[in-house]
């Protein structure tokens with residue numbers, strides 16, 4: 001969310017007085033309103049492989065995607081059977097961070113587990 005300052009003349013709603021309580025006293029009153037902009041969503045995907053233990057994948061889903069045991073097991077089995085599965089949908093920055101966390105944790109434990117992201 002960004003905060004944008006604008007003059008009364010720029011207000012779509014016609015604004016109020018020109019130097020109200022929050023005015024500048026110069027006759028060019030400004031107000032600040034919140035502008036919300038949804039970030040482009042990205043899917044984080046987990047890929048299957050033949051070597052990473054199922055328990056390790058479940059641990060990753062719990063640790064980095066805040067899934068409970070039941071959810072994490074369901075997603076892990078989906079990936080195991082179909083080859084790929086969705087861990088969650090995030091802003092680019094958050095998605096990229098999670099991919100890095102999973103990849104680093106997998107490498108630290110000598111597992112080939114792969115995680116990637118794509119535009120949702």
Ligand code: TYC
Pocket residue numbers: 046047048049050051052053054057076077079080113
């Ligand atoms: N296929 C792996 C096995 O049989 C388990 C696995 C599941 C690996 C999901 C990666 O993203 C994955 N041990």
